[in-house]
Amino acid sequence: MSTQATYTSSWFNQAQFIPPDAIFALTAQYQADPFPQKVNLGQGTYRDEEGKPWVLPSVNKARECLRTKGLQHEYLPILGLQSFREETAKIVLGAELFKEQASKIATCQSLSGTGALHLAGLLLRACHTKLPKFYIPEPTWSNHHQVFQSLGFPCESFKYYDHEMKSLDIESYYSMLRQAEPNSVVILHACAHNPTGCDPSKEQWREIAQLMKARQLFPLFDSAYLGFNSGNFDEDAFAIRLFLGEMQMEAGVCVSFAKNMGLYGERVGCILMSTVDRQVAVNMQSMLEMLQRSEVSNPPAFGAKIASQVLGNDELKQMWFQDMMTMSGRIRAMRAALYEKLIFFGAPGSWEHLIQQSGMFGFLGLSHEVVLKLREQHHVYVADNSRISIAGLNAGNVEYVARSITQCLRDLE
Ligand SMILES: Cc1ncc(COP(=O)(O)O)c(C=O)c1O
Missing domain, CATH: 3.90.1150.10 (Aspartate Aminotransferase, domain 1)
Structure with missing residues (x-):
């Protein structure tokens, strides 16, 4: 007699077919x-x-340096490569703002920009018993709704683009912000809005920041194109620095080095969470460490080492600036x-x-x-x-x- 059980049903009967991305x-x-x-x-x-x-010449050179130094394949710490996290915060904030705010920023290396968005969502979920609503521009990057809905957040689209005029619909944007539920999150494309290629002007960013501050909305920056948009990193980081510096707002910044360093498949990213209090930053960082541990234990090392080498070496950094201009x-x-x-x-x-x-x-x-x-x-x-x-x-x-x-x-x- 056969001892093999015959299954009449599967553990996965509820699985639905999801069309490919x-x-x-x-x-x-x-x-x-x-x-x-x-x-x-x-x-x-x-x-x-x-x-x-x-392959960017700056990245090629960084790879050579790493090879000369001798690469090993040990685990990174749970929060990722310390030098990479610090250099990322420095370049995104700019030297001055970094000096001012470094102690109030929690950082954690992530699986590129997508992983940073996901970690930001995990942290926001862990810090709120009532989940905040996410306001997401329409249209937007095809993965935004999926990332935040999969974490259980209610997501609402707002009109970002006027298809008739083929331009940013700034009045709809302002109007959404004036009516948004306080204590909600707004997804902001830091620059090079995907897919429309239409960004607010500096003046419009100021108005957006003021409205968000007045209404207690949390800015979550998706920053996948810093330096890649204009060729100038400082220019592309304008909105982030405005919110964190001039406006002194708490914010999340999800950074990707996929496009600007061409490190797509290496999955190099970082989440920066800025707050108003040093102890809150320490607590947030400890939570990011716990959340990262339960997801991936520790992030991949090779790409972060390359990025850290580029960002931490003046000659390579200048080469990288030139590569972004190219x-x-x-x-x-x-x-x-x-x-x-x-x-x-x-x-x-x-x-x-x-x-x-x-x-x-x-x-x-x-x-x-x-x-x-x-x-x-x-x-x-x-x-x-x-x-x-x-x-x-x-x-x-x-x-x-x-x-x-x-x-x-x-x-x-
Ligand atoms: C707006 C936006 N956000 C985030 C990402 C995430 O990219 P990655 O996870 O490869 O860094 C992309 C990639 O195309 C994007 O366009």
């Missing part, structure tokens, strides 16, 4: 496409003029080139919004029908919301892309 699925579709002129404008990863991934400069040039070609081919509609946006993405404002046509007939892969990663353009494909967009729009006129 749209942007990763798009990359897979692109990779499977044999068409020689195919273009991938989906995933937000930097590509050089040949369409190839780029990346942001090439993206700006490609944005202008696409705009000029669309105008040259007479693509129906107006395209000024494309050159008014900044950062890695162009938010084209095409219908879903056009997006599908581009994909199926021209092998140009664009996200469903018609966001393009400008870094995927180069001198060899920009004309083809502009021509394809023009043709799809004409066909549907």
Whole structure:
């Protein structure tokens, strides 16, 4: 007689089928496409003029230094590499503000920007018996709702973008802040808003900060593009420094080195939680340590060592600043080139919004029908919301892309 139990039901009967993440699925579709002129404008990863991934010269040099020193593979502390956490806080806040506030900031290395957002959510959840509401811009990075909903937070979208005018809808933004439930969290893209490429001006940031302070709203900065947006780290950190410095507000800053150091797969990030009191900072840091321990025990070492080497060495840091100028400069040039070609081919509609946006993405404002046509007939892969990663353009494909967009729009006129 068989001793094997036969199962009539599974522990996982309740499991539902979740469709694959749209942007990763798009990359897979692109990779499977044999068409020689195919273009991938989906995933937000930097590509050089040949369409190839780029290892930053500063990162290459840092790697060499680490190799010369001799790499070992011991565990990092639970909070991560101390020098990396400190250098990250220093560069994000700037030397002066860092000196002033270092003792009131809890820091913890994270699994890139996503991990920092998740840790921020864990800490906020652990500190509140009634979970605060999260206000999230619409549109936003495709993972925001998932990260915070999975932690049980109620999430509410607010109108960030005017699709008609193709620009930031600042009045809707202000109006949401005036009516928001006090003691809620607002997700702020520190710069290079994903997907729209539209950021508030400095004056608008001041107004946003004042409204949030008056209404006791907690700013949680998603900072995935510092230095990558304008090529100047200080410029891109303006809003963060305004809230923490001039406005003296408590805030969370979720930092990623995926884009600005090209360390995508190494998962290098950091959460900075600034508070008004030293003891609160000590307590928060101890909680981050406990939360990190139960999630990953300790974060990955290699990427953090590279980033720490770059940030902590003046020569490498200058090289890195130059690398960020190279990346942001090439993206700006490609944005202008696409705009000029669309105008040259007479693509129906107006395209000024494309050159008014900044950062890695162009938010084209095409219908879903056009997006599908581009994909199926021209092998140009664009996200469903018609966001393009400008870094995927180069001198060899920009004309083809502009021509394809023009043709799809004409066909549907
Ligand atoms: C707005 C925004 N936030 C966070 C991230 C997280 O990136 P990572 O976890 O790779 O650092 C991204 C990546 O595309 C992003 O665009």
